[in-house]
Amino acid sequence: MRFPLFLSALFLLLLPLTAGAQTKSINQFYRKYKHSEEVFNITVPGWLIKLGAGIAKSQAETPEERAAFQMVKKFKKLKFMVMEDHNLVTPRDYNRLISGVQSESFEELLSVRSDGARINFYIRDKQETIKNMLILVHEADSFIMVSAKTKLKLEEIADLVNQALDGDLDNEEIVPVIKPQA
Template identity: 55%
Template sequence: MKTILLSAIALLPFLVSAQTISINEFYRKYKQSNDENTHLTVPGWVVKLGVGIAKTQAENEEEKKLFNLGKKIGKLRVLAFEDSNPVSKKDLDRLREGVRKERFEDLVMVREEGTHVNLMIREKKEKIKNLLILVSEEDSFTLVSLKTKLKYEEIEEFINKAISEDGAPLEVKL
């Protein structure tokens, strides 16, 4: 019994580090900051249920493939401010640094005329386990956090399919 207890205590730091502590703290702080925000957390089973229902209404194979991607999405969190941006630059920088310490990597970063977009991922065994999207503008802010089991090839295929429908001759490789 003592061995089991010591083993559990020894594993505790690894279990804690697997969670997105920085995102959780940021989300909790700002979801209660004022009434002008939209925040929601959707458990993975609800996402999968919704995707399963939507897939039955798919009109073609491409839509069905898209819904198959949706089945690899777990917990979904959204925090959005539409008419204001109460998120301080200091808090946003702290969030970015915190998730980097939790093994997130920048996938895409765009800065253009007061708009900052970050797409960050945490991967394990060639699968994207977490996806974080941050969009910060002067008058709005959006955070989207997803737990996933997506492979790069699946995302590449989806992006290339979407681009080819627009007629652009660009091929994306991740």
């Protein structure tokens, strides 16, 4: 009796770890559409993002740019899928993707629907760190999916926002001018 108990405990312990790594719905969706001729897709591995962001950071001129590229380094993997002239994604697949990620502990941040276009933004986080991000733009004749694995800490995002705000305050002389309507 002890052995199954031990196994159950181990299974329960490992469950959150595996849940953190799963994006089965996104992978299924990506695999289904990535081979279509009209689909542009690219997967950027973490080491390439790190390398690119590292080079860009060394060339950056302002502290805000450096902080932004430092944040880009926290992206472990990026997947892009773009359909420019035809949206091949069926409403059924789109809804299945959304319900799939929701069942994998992704949480909705915002959704917009206007004139037949839909924008959905989901994240999955754990202990104040954003682990996954999913942005979907679904229009009648185009489709964009950005899926990212990250280890972005909320405090790092706050730091970047604070730096950007400081930069704005330093440049207070730049005031937007609203032209009077004719």
